[in-house]
Amino acid sequence: MNFFDNDLTTIHNQLVNKELTSYELTKQTIDALKATDQKIDAFLALDEENALATAKAIDEKGIDAANLLAGIPIAIKDNIMTKGLRTTAASKILENFTPIYDATVMEKIHANDMVVIGKTNLDEFAMGGSTENSAFKITKNPWDTTKVPGGSSGGSAAAVSAGMVPFALGSDTGGSIRQPASFTGVVGMKPTYGRISRWGLIAFGSSLDQIGPFSRGVKDNAALLNILVGEDKRDATSVSGHEADFTAKIDAGVKGLRIGLPKEYLGEGVQAEVKEAILAAADKYRELGATVDEVSLPHSKYGVAAYYIISSSEASSNLQRFDGIRYGVRAQDAKDLNDVYVNSRTQGFGPEVKRRIMLGMYSLSAGYYDAYFKKAAQVRTLMRQDFADIFKDHDLILGPVAPTTAYGIGEDVTDPLTMYAGDVLSVPVNLAGLPGLSLPAGFANGLPIGMQLIGPSFAEATLYQAGYAFEQATDFHKQVPTLGGND
Structure with missing residues (x-):
């Protein structure tokens, strides 16, 4: 099965018409994955035996013609709980952890x-933007294996980009779905905060985290989001009353849509080719009947500072549970309880996780809370108001996902401030709790450029509608990496 040439509807019809079985599809997927992933290192675990058994059971039950996703393979980011399948968050502290329950x-x-099919690599505890912070391996970009795939959901993005799977799940705390989607030339959706239950997602920043889907095409992405949304009594932040069929009006076009182009998103630090691609996308939307004009997000320049204070503060609280007592790694050289805590965390956590825990503890400490965490929360409110002001007379916002295309492996990993600055265009969406869609919008030096569509809360259907219109009017999504087996 070539996932580059076959969309979800095509594969579904083959399954329904018995031209293909789910078992055959799964077996072909696993065989191709084993060969391709030797070059990419997208997967931390391959669940071959259970995948084939599941596919066989689905075939015996029969493919439901009304269920587009029946029998279709999917990969899961390794910070999402999978019952009976090792879940590590790419950290040594959870190296041998096997959950006893499934995430929602x-x-x-x-x-x-x-x-x-299996679990994909990530930056440890989703802390990073390149998938170089994994305790186990470095994932490569399928377009150029000397480049990073982005992060923290780099394994999921690379798996879809390389044609190993048609779908993957990731999580987005400050751009961790959208940025790797941009770097690898696929579609990634960060839904509205609360759209999808976080129960069973290993927490990083609880007020920012959101699970979302990766796919090759916009319509397929919408089909997967259809089944993921909904209220969950186990997650008090999940919402009800906003369920929708995100594919229902996906082909309605963009005529009459009002799109804002923030001047701050095309300013200093944005690569020239990235800026050109976004301006070209704006022109394409004008051709398709939308209006595009300049808007301003004046407080976005404070986004990175506010984000790293808030997310690190929440991380320092969330990661207290990894103490060597209840689960995960326990240090063997401990002489007392304090040694268990200190040594287990010292040995189990990587440098980026330790850095963020320390930053978060400092921001929350007595004497500094008002100056840092409280101030960051106030800036967050101002950023939310900036978006609300734009959405009074605009339907969507258009901009780049990241200031640059994918950079080289090892290029910035030792410079955390440079890495953090790369999140400047993605973190405002999480701070405001809004939906954001990344999709291919061009190339620079053979590397994909992603554009970002941002909408008001619960506007995912409009984002998909606008994304699909652009996708159908361009051919960027048809380009595939040579590594994927297609020149």
């Missing part, structure tokens, strides 16, 4: 008869 999104995946 996994329950939905199984209920819709999808086939879980």
Whole structure:
């Protein structure tokens, strides 16, 4: 099965018409994955035996013609709980941890008869933007294996980009779905905060984290989001009353849509080719009947500072649970309880995780809380108001996902401030709790450029509508990396 040439509808019809079985599809997927992933290192675990057994059971039950996703393979970011399948968050502290329950999104995946192929690599505890901070391996970009795939969901993005799987799940705390989607030339959706239950997602920043889908095409992405959304009584931040069929009006076009182009998103630090691609996308939307004009997000320049204070503060609280007592690694050289805590965390956490815990503890400490965490929360409110002001007379916002295309492996990993600055265009969406869609919008030096569509809360259907219109009017999504087996 070539996932570059076959979209979800095509594969579904083959399954329904019995031209293909889910078992055959899964077996072909696993065989191709084993060969391709030797070059990419996108996967931390391959669940071959269970995947084939699941596919066989789905075939015996019969493919539901009304369920587009029945029998379709999917990969899962390794910070999402999978019952009976090792879940590490790419950290040594959870190296041998096997969950006894499924995350809510996994329950939905199984209920819709999808086939879980395996778990994908990430920056440890989702802290990073390049997937170089994994404790186990460095994932490569399928377009150029000397480049990073982005992060923290780099494994999921690379798996889809390389044609190993048609779908993957990731999580987005400050751009961790959209930025790797941009770097690898695929579609990634960060939904509205609360759209998808976070129950079973290993927490990084609880007020920022959101699970979302990767795919090659916009319409397929919408089909997967359809089954993931909904209220969950186990997650008090999940919302109800906003369920929708995101594919229902996806082909309605953009005529009459009002799109804002923030001047701050095309300023200093944005690569010339990236800026050109976004301006070209704006022109394309004008051709398609939308209006595009300049807007301003004046407080976005404070986004990185506010984000790293808030996310690190929440991380320092969330990661207290990894103490060597209840689960995960326990230091063997401990002489007392304090040694258990200190040594287990010293040995189990990587340098980036330790850095963020320290930053978060400092920001929350007595004497500094008002100066840092409280101030960051106030800036967050101002940023939310900036977006609200624009959405009074605009339907969407258009801009780049990241200031540059993918950079070289090892190029910035030792310079955390440079790495953090790369999030300047993606973190405002998380701070405001808004939906953001990344899709291919061009190339520079053979590397993909992603554009970002941002909408008001619960405007995912409009984002997909606008994204699909652009996708159908261009051919960027048809380009595939040579590594994927297609020149």
